[in-house]
Each structure stands twice: as C-alpha cells, then as structure tokens.
Amino acid sequence: MANTAAALHILVKHKEQAEDIIQQLKKGAKFHVLAKKYSSCPSGKRGGDLGEFKKGQMVPQFDRAVFQGETITPQLVKTKFGWHIVKTLWRT
Template sequence: MARTAAALHILVKHKEQAEEILKKIEKGAKFQTLAKKHSTCPSGKKGGSLGEFAKGTMVPQFDKVVFTKEVLTPHLVKTKHGWHIIKILYRT
C-alpha cells in the first residue's frame, strides 16, 4: 500500500470554475499553466506542485483521492479549502 505520493493541484472557490478548468485540461491545456493562472493556493506559483507528501498529511477528502484514484488523470474534489483539481504524479 502506498505511503507517499506526489501531486499537482489547482484550488478554486467555486465548483463551476473548477469544472471549466478541468474541461480545459481535458482538451489539452497544460495543468501547470492553469495552476499558475487560477489557483488560490501558494503552490499555484509552482505550477500547482505539492511535491512528495506522506499519507495522512492532507485533509481527508484530498488524501482519499490521492491514494485511491487513477494516477495522471485529473480528479475533482471538494474540501474545506474549496474545490481542487488534483493530478496524482505517482505513489510509492
């Protein structure tokens, strides 16, 4: 079972905005470029990179997606911080 993962994310306040960004990614837009433009998280300046982190480090909803969903496919999830588009880079 994976204990660490690396991911990119884009954090926004509204579901509609998150869905619009997700559609752009699915049409081929660069995740990192959209993160720099739209993310309200400080990681947006780094293209949304959260680096590598341990299981249990992030809020539960975020953690669940990162450690159970398909790698390299963008996923939409709501947490207490807002709406995230998460791209899991790898799990170890």
C-alpha cells in the first residue's frame, strides 16, 4: 500500500467546466497550462502541482483518487471544495 504520492490538480466549481477541461486534456492540452488558466486553488499558479504528500493529508475523496486510482490519467473527483481534475504522478 502506498504511503506517499505526488499529484497535480485543477479545482473548479462546476462539473461541466471540469468535464470540458478533461476533454481539452484528451485533445493534447498541457495540464499545467490549464491549471494556471482555470484552477481556483493557489496551486494553480504552480501548474496545479501539489508536491509530495502522505496518505490521509487530503480530504477522503481526493485521497482515494490519488492512492487507489490510476496514475498519469486525469480523473474527476468531487469534494467539498468543488470539482478536481486529478493527475497522480507517482506513489510509493
């Protein structure tokens, strides 16, 4: 079981916008460019980079996506903060 991970994310308020961002990524848009443009999280200024964090540091839905979901493939996650497009870079 992974104990640490690194991820990127883009936080938006509406599911429709999150789905549109996922489509842009599928068409080849760069994650960091879209994070800077759309994300309401301060990490957006860093291209959505959350750095390395430990299991349990993030809200449960986000934690599950990062520690149990696919790596590299962006996925949609709903939390109390809004809609996240999460891209897990690695887990250890």
